[in-house]
Amino acid sequence: MLQLQSFVFNDFQENTYVIWDESLQCAIIDPGCANATEQKMLTDFIATKQLQPSLLLNTHCHIDHILGNIFIAEKYQLALHLHEGELFTYKDTDRWAAMFGLPKFEIPEKLVFIEENQEIKLGNTGLKTLFTPGHSIASLSFYEPLSHTLIAGDALFYESIGRTDLPGGNQDRLFQSIKNVIFTLPDETKVYSGHGPITSVGHEKKFNPYVGILS
Numbered sequence: 001m002l003q004l005q006s007f008v009f010n011d012f013q014e015n016t017y018v019i020w021d022e023s024l025q026c027a028i029i030d031p032g033c034a035n036a037t038e039q040k041m042l043t044d045f046i047a048t049k050q051l052q053p054s055l056l057l058n059t060h061c062h063i064d065h066i067l068g069n070i071f072i073a074e075k076y077q078l079a080l081h082l083h084e085g086e087l088f089t090y091k092d093t094d095r096w097a098a099m100f101g102l103p104k105f106e107i108p109e110k111l112v113f114i115e116e117n118q119e120i121k122l123g124n125t126g127l128k129t130l131f132t133p134g135h136s137i138a139s140l141s142f143y144e145p146l147s148h149t150l151i152a153g154d155a156l157f158y159e160s161i162g163r164t165d166l167p168g169g170n171q172d173r174l175f176q177s178i179k180n181v182i183f184t185l186p187d188e189t190k191v192y193s194g195h196g197p198i199t200s201v202g203h204e205k206k207f208n209p210y211v212g213i214l215s
């Protein structure tokens with residue numbers, strides 16, 4: 001069964017996730033670790049649990065979700081898995097980096113492009129990729145039905161939704177992603193967002209203030 005650990009990293013309070021199953025192979029999703037202390041927290045956790053990193057995944061490539069990409073790709077010799085459309089977002093982060101006084105962003109050397117409705121293997125577990133754009137141009141969510149787990153990036157938050165004012169953002173597309181993709185999952189689906197606390201599909205259908213606009 002899928003297990004999950006979250007970390008809150010960098011000045012944007014971004015949620016980084018490590019997921020694994022009984023094979024002990026793990027995926028690192030949106031590594032936001034931005035300094036040596038945060039990098040050590042993540043690698044110490046992986047070492048203590050004796051996990052074998054086998055996947056590096058991005059839901060999308062805003063600056064706060066990719067700060068640790070190069071570190072993780074090099075440390076564990078992993079290819080970065082992302083939707084090809086997110087290269088647009090990745091390149092835009094250079095502009096952001098300059099705004100925040102951060103160094104230029106390299107893109108990891110090895111890339112694997114993933115598409116919607118693909119199944120990605122992690123040990124004995126299959127992760128389904130769902131196309132949930134709107135917050136960024138080609139955001140993906142990762143869904144594991146047996147454990148009712150959805151890693152939703154910044155599409156949906158606890159009683160809120162992702163911002164759509166950044167390049168590639170589009171509110172109508174985000175509403176479609178939430179209504180036609182995320183809200184079709186079972187109510188008990190736990191939603192792990194890119195920021196803030198865990199929520200569920202059922203909770204958001206009931207209490208998300210945007211639902212009125214969505215329906």
Ligand SMILES: [Zn+2]
Pocket residue numbers: 060062065135136154194
């Ligand atoms: Zn974002």
